[in-house]
Amino acid sequence: CAKMPKPSQDNDRDLTFCRILLAELEDHHDAWPFLNPVNIKTVPGYRKVIKKPMDFSTIREKLCSCQYQNLEMFIIDVNLVFDNCEKFNEDNSEIGRAGHNMRKFFERRWTELLKSN
Numbered sequence: 001c002a003k004m005p006k007p008s009q010d011n012d013r014d015l016t017f018c019r020i021l022l023a024e025l026e027d028h029h030d031a032w033p034f035l036n037p038v039n040i041k042t043v044p045g046y047r048k049v050i051k052k053p054m055d056f057s058t059i060r061e062k063l064c065s066c067q068y069q070n071l072e073m074f075i076i077d078v079n080l081v082f083d084n085c086e087k088f089n090e091d092n093s094e095i096g097r098a099g100h101n102m103r104k105f106f107e108r109r110w111t112e113l114l115k116s117n
């Protein structure tokens with residue numbers, strides 16, 4: 001049938017979930033490598049290797065300026081943070097381990113939030 005706009009309460013729920021999830025990611029002990037964009041001037045190779053940089057402050061800015069249509073688009077950006085981290089860092093490194101910890105935390109939390117509905 002014709003593409004119907006999503007009922008607003010679903011959008012409201014998605015937006016609430018994004019706000020909850022992002023706040024918890026930002027507050028996590030292992031969030032420090034991901035809070036702000038990687039400084040491509042001081043991190044050799046990053047600009048060349050990572051085609052689509054992403055970080056929690058950029059996600060925060062996009063969320064606050066209505067740039068996420070739905071929960072899926074938000075989850076894609078969060079996963080981009082962790083995929084970039086895996087690409088650029090050894091698993092057995094401070095930042096590599098932080099990325100794995102944060103991804104595990106995120107997967108668990110959005111599954112819990114979705115199940116609560």
Ligand SMILES: Cn1cc(C(=O)NCCN)ccc1=O
Nearest residue numbers: 032033034038043085088095
């Ligand atoms: C996620 N990530 C962060 C850094 C970094 O140096 N962040 C500044 C922490 N104060 C370097 C590589 C990388 O993939």
